[in-house]
Amino acid sequence: MKPSLYPTQPEHIWSHFYEITRIPRPSGQEAAMRDYIIGLADERQLKTQVDNAGNLVVYVPASEGFEAAPVVAIQNHMDMVTVKTAETEHDFKTDPLQLTVNDGWLKATGTTLGADNGIGVAAALAVMTDPSVIHPPLELLFTTEEETGLYGASGLDASLLSATRLLNLDTEDWGEIYIGCAGGYGYEASRELMPKLPTPGLKPYLLHLKGLSGGHSGVQIHEQLGNANKLLVELLTEASDLTWQMVSFRGGVAHNVIAREASAVIMIDDTQIGLWEDRLSQAKARWNSYLPEVDKDLHWVFEPAPLDEAMVLSEADQSMFLSLIAILPHGAQSYNLNQPADLVDLSCNLAKVTIDHGVLTVQTSLRFFNAKQSLGLKQTIEQVFETFHLAWKNILDYPGWNPNFDSALVALTKEVMEKQTGYTAELKAIHAGLECGILLSKKADMDVVSMGPTIRGAHSPSERLQIDTVEPFWQTLVTLLSELTRR
Incomplete structure (x- = not known):
């Protein structure tokens, strides 16, 4: 109606x-x-x-x-x-x-x-x-x-x-x-992981970052909107001194959308719940100190996950994943010299990240006015995939x-x-x-x-x-x- x-x-x-x-x-x-x-x-x-x-x-x-x-x-x-x-x-x-x-x-x-x-x-x-x-x-x-x-x-x-x-x-x-x-160029990269049984005594919890505004990965990339994939991995990396193991990860929806939500199911020591809550509160305060106003509704869902059985990443795979997402570029890379500073010449969007049934998948896309200028960024992304042993393919290519x-x-x-x-x-x-x-x-x-x-x-x-x-x-x-x- x-x-x-x-x-x-x-x-x-x-x-x-x-x-x-x-x-x-x-x-x-x-x-x-x-x-x-x-x-x-x-x-x-x-x-x-x-x-x-x-x-x-x-x-x-x-x-x-x-x-x-x-x-x-x-x-x-x-x-x-x-x-x-x-x-x-x-x-x-x-x-x-x-x-x-x-x-x-x-x-x-x-x-x-x-x-x-x-x-x-x-x-x-x-x-x-x-x-x-x-x-x-x-x-x-x-x-x-x-x-x-x-x-x-x-x-x-x-x-x-x-x-x-x-x-x-x-x-x-x-x-x-x-x-x-x-113009645009995009990648999808994947790698099979080696799940294992979790450490006995750990409990499954959902860690869900919500409330970011998201937006267009081209015309809004200069606004420095929060990328949920990047932020959630930042939090998990910071929590490496706590006891936890990753079951799954899911963030982002499409190559042309800045990820506004991301979630992970993790196995934790439930005696450390208070420490997790402190870390979540600290991360939120830190991000609110520099993210734009439209992202200030960010918040966490942290609650038990309804899992009867779960496999988790090995310590090596978990460490690899956190490093990969931390290193992959995101955001405006250079600005146009002839127009106002809100016109970006070269950018990258770390769009989608999933770990599901033992497979890691990443989608990332580039935008550029001069295809020659994008060469270095392409090389960077491809070398990161090669270094972390991900197989990759081109999924976007337009002038x-x-x-x-x-x-x-x-x-x-x-x-x-x-x-x-x-x-x-x-x-x-x-x-x-x-x-x-x-x-x-x-x-x-x-x-x-x-x-x-x-x-x-x-x-x-x-x-x-x-x-x-x-x-x-x-x-x-x-x-x-x-x-x-x-x-």
Whole structure:
């Protein structure tokens, strides 16, 4: 059900976005979302095509009188990041999102909102369904599996597109125009361990670090948010003078999300419970002295674990694991010299760590503008894996999008946006993996620009959409399309 304050204008974009929030669309499971779009197209007798990667193109004829205008593509991805708080009961494969409005922001209760990139999808559908919008011939491109590695764009059949101008609607700062994005590379590494029986007399306990904000591993990496994998291992390393043995470890959810929770099941000497509680309290106070305000809700769950039998890591494997996670890099590695200091040139996200059934698995990912600059960081990570005898493989590899300051489309977008807002629009690159770089690698004749309304907390349960930025975003989009009928 729509919340009482759910926005109503512009009508088409908000109506479509509400329907989108009711459609489950995890990465790799976009069929229902695709069917919804195809249904809208069929109602209007519009041609559609789907390629082998599941990407969808809807072909929308020009407004009357502008049939000869150059074709424009509008591009968004159909999937969303699926992250929820531990206490939230929600199945992303079946359940609609529960929306709330608070202080001018739209969000979902306990889960990601999927405004990344659902509001862009809604805008493209609004262009398709609102007869008042004047536009050139359009190719509406909806891609799959963006959030897990831009796999839909990588598998796109570019012959489906004829457009030489592309509007990407997947950025998150209204009033800014994005003309470049980072490339990405990722690893998954694993090693079989040698579990053993625990020392007699030890009791299983759950040690769960919660309450960090998490967030986007690209656009928020400079915010120095706490990484739960790193922090929990820091605590366990510090507690090496206590008696404990590790059963399992689990932290993080996806390569593009900063880990907001991590947990370990450990066997402890229950006469040392008071010492553990002191260490947990001290660690929390230490981290609160430097972590950003959004991470100040961090807290511990420390309680008996319901295990009848358990195997634990050997002393050597436990020591190896703690050293590995301590050494693997995380965070911003270098900053751009030509833009403000919040633009990171090179970063790394220690995304997921698990020890389960005797197997250690680690996922870590890099972002960069200059692939040559990433070479040293790649070598560091690979050498760490080799030193600790982990087998590794590449799971991500996509190009960046180098800024084109001479772009005619960028100049026009800037002109239109400034008329709508009354202030100077900023041209920026983003430390995140937009699909623009991949699309340009497949169709190099396109002029590309990216924009969107303001979204905060993407890839985390705090994701929220600033409602009053949607109207000017929409008006800029429709004005830009009208201008493109004549240029």
